[in-house]
Amino acid sequence: MTFDTATPSTRRSSAGRLRIGFIPLVDCAPLIVARELGFAADEGLELDLVREVSWANIRDRILLGHFDAAHMLAPMPIAARLGLGHVRVPIIAPFVLNQGGNSIAATTALYAEGGDWGGFGDPLASGRALARLLEARRAGGAEQPTFASVHPFSCHHYQLRHWMAAAGIDPDRDLRLVVVPPPHMVAAMEAGDVDGVCVGAPWTSRAVDAGVGRLLLPTAALWPSAPEKVLGVREDFAERRGEELAALLRALDRAAAWAEEPENRPRLAEIMARDDVIGVPAAAVMRTLSGNLLVEKGAAPVPVPGFLRFHGEGETGPINRPRATDGLWFAAQMLRWRQTSDAETAFAAAREAFAPTWWDAALDRPSREAATLRTFEGAVFDGGDPERWLAGAGPSFA
Amino acid sequence: MADTSLTILVIDENPARAQILEDGLRDAGHVDVVRLETTHELLKRVFEIDPDVILIDLASPSRDVLEQMFQVSRTVKRPVAMFVDQSDTAMIEASVDAGVSAYIVDGLKKERVKSILDMTVSRFNAFDHLTRELQRARDELAERKVIERAKGILMKSKGITEEEAYGLLRKTAMNEKLRLADIARSVVTAAQLLG
Numbered sequence: 001m002t003f004d005t006a007t008p009s010t011r012r013s014s015a016g017r018l019r020i021g022f023i024p025l026v027d028c029a030p031l032i033v034a035r036e037l038g039f040a041a042d043e044g045l046e047l048d049l050v051r052e053v054s055w056a057n058i059r060d061r062i063l064l065g066h067f068d069a070a071h072m073l074a075p076m077p078i079a080a081r082l083g084l085g086h087v088r089v090p091i092i093a094p095f096v097l098n099q100g101g102n103s104i105a106a107t108t109a110l111y112a113e114g115g116d117w118g119g120f121g122d123p124l125a126s127g128r129a130l131a132r133l134l135e136a137r138r139a140g141g142a143e144q145p146t147f148a149s150v151h152p153f154s155c156h157h158y159q160l161r162h163w164m165a166a167a168g169i170d171p172d173r174d175l176r177l178v179v180v181p182p183p184h185m186v187a188a189m190e191a192g193d194v195d196g197v198c199v200g201a202p203w204t205s206r207a208v209d210a211g212v213g214r215l216l217l218p219t220a221a222l223w224p225s226a227p228e229k230v231l232g233v234r235e236d237f238a239e240r241r242g243e244e245l246a247a248l249l250r251a252l253d254r255a256a257a258w259a260e261e262p263e264n265r266p267r268l269a270e271i272m273a274r275d276d277v278i279g280v281p282a283a284a285v286m287r288t289l290s291g292n293l294l295v296e297k298g299a300a301p302v303p304v305p306g307f308l309r310f311h312g313e314g315e316t317g318p319i320n321r322p323r324a325t326d327g328l329w330f331a332a333q334m335l336r337w338r339q340t341s342d343a344e345t346a347f348a349a350a351r352e353a354f355a356p357t358w359w360d361a362a363l364d365r366p367s368r369e370a371a372t373l374r375t376f377e378g379a380v381f382d383g384g385d386p387e388r389w390l391a392g393a394g395p396s397f398a
Numbered sequence: 399m400a401d402t403s404l405t406i407l408v409i410d411e412n413p414a415r416a417q418i419l420e421d422g423l424r425d426a427g428h429v430d431v432v433r434l435e436t437t438h439e440l441l442k443r444v445f446e447i448d449p450d451v452i453l454i455d456l457a458s459p460s461r462d463v464l465e466q467m468f469q470v471s472r473t474v475k476r477p478v479a480m481f482v483d484q485s486d487t488a489m490i491e492a493s494v495d496a497g498v499s500a501y502i503v504d505g506l507k508k509e510r511v512k513s514i515l516d517m518t519v520s521r522f523n524a525f526d527h528l529t530r531e532l533q534r535a536r537d538e539l540a541e542r543k544v545i546e547r548a549k550g551i552l553m554k555s556k557g558i559t560e561e562e563a564y565g566l567l568r569k570t571a572m573n574e575k576l577r578l579a580d581i582a583r584s585v586v587t588a589a590q591l592l593g
Contacts, residue, residue, distance in 0.1 A: 053459040063490065086479050087481055087486060151462050152466045180463065193439055
């Protein structure tokens with residue numbers, strides 16, 4: 001694969017100063033913390049953090065070199081390398097910012113209509129409840145419901161589809177899937193534009209607070225160990241400014257470790273809640289950080305251990321270390337849902353985007369990694385043979 | 399030649415800028431121009447309006463909503479990104495710099511739309527220029543007012559003429575390596591504190 005898009009030299013940031021784009025979500029915390037607590041300054045870096053309103057803007061500004069790095073949805077670098085829907089951009093993901101943090105929620109109206117959804121966090125029972133609801137609506141000639149995620153190349157989108165497909169629902173035929181920007185989610189639920197959502201923190205929490213939504217499951221119940229957001233940089237930036245990238249990865253490593261520490265959560269919640277970061281009440285951020293989720297308004301919070309992880313050992317290796325198997329998993333979702341068709345190219349892009357080379361070089365930390373990924377139905381995805389999952393255990397309705 | 403048969407949708411929360419763009423498009427012969435200021439129920443509206451070209455303000459989070467439409471195969475006419483070739487980078491840069499992004503309906507040749515995008519970029523840039531000029535004029539006016547007030551305060555408290563008061567402000571600004579307006583502002587603040 002060749003890339004020939006030029007980076008305009010006039011926009012390049014000067015040495016030691018990095019311009020980084022982020023979307024107002026709790027999981028951009030390592031970037032904010034690296035600046036606010038001086039971890040970046042300790043590495044001789046000055047971070048210019050720029051809040052953006054859409055993932056499309058983030059992608060374009062990385063393409064043009066306006067941003068040196070950005071907070072990205074984990075599947076985005078692969079989609080960008082494949083040029084899906086846009087110009088090919090050679091992006092890599094040298095650092096995983098977090099795991100988890102998303103939830104699937106229904107509007108209170110859809111929840112009431114569905115009857116028995118099983119216990120909170122039960123993907124099979126809730127999926128079956130949705131399947132029954134769809135069947136009842138079909139029989140009654142009622143309109144299909146609409147579910148929202150945040151981007152076509154997001155974990156949220158694939159998690160919704162995976163959850164539905166496991167219950168025998170065809171998400172392309174049986175209901176409508178749309179995208180709603182996270183800050184608009186609560187209003188869209190309130191207006192009845194959408195009946196269900198999969199979105200990251202703190203927005204599901206806000207929907208419950210507003211009395212318009214009810215949580216069905218944290219997506220960690222579907223994919224216990226997948227990366228959620230990554231740091232995305234252009235490959236040629238990594239090559240040209242390797243030392244600064246290594247310094248940034250070390251700063252992010254310390255920032256993520258700080259964010260993971262339970263005793264730092266109140267301070268972190270305060271920082272993330274600020275108007276120049278997310279602009280929501282600190283209490284909503286705090287619930288997310290501590291994993292004490294408000295499932296429905298007025299009820300006692302439900303603890304979800306490991307709801308949002310920033311650092312440390314995960315089920316398949318160090319949380320922040322890119323792992324080819326995770327990239328292959330995302331590429332397999334793109335293939336499964338026909339966003340792309342050439343498996344060989346998609347898997348190659350995934351391996352390139354999720355290579356641990358930069359993390360290993362910057363942190364020089366012995367680490368082990370598993371070669372597989374586990375999902376809630378017990379299916380095992382083997383990074384050594386991604387085609388097998390696609391051919392067999394994958395699309396349950398195919 | 400402009401292709402005047404196309405339906406153009408302008409999504410911009412800034413009504414003044416959207417108006418300027420619409421006027422330009424109409425002057426160029428485009429009669430079918432629809433403006434949306436809000437992105438409420440955007441998909442439904444896009445479906446109803448059925449545009450050939452969508453121009454959207456980069457400050458709108460709804461770009462991601464449109465990009466999902468590329469993926470949905472069951473919409474009859476679906477929008478796609480205008481720029482998918484590696485050679486389009488310069489055009490992307492011009493539009494991102496201007497603060498706008500363009501989508502066209504699948505199958506439409508982008509040559510047919512280029513003049514529309516060129517006009518959009520130049521109108522967005524012109525609007526930005528005007529806004530900044532206006533802001534500068536406002537700032538200057540505000541500065542002139544504060545200098546007048548500081549002069550008045552000095553004249554009264556020190557019993558000096560207007561000319562002397564102005565000279566004193568200027569001299570202090572030069573010594574302190576500050577702008578005249580900044581010194582004037584501190585005089586006004588100090589007077590309020592000591593009032």
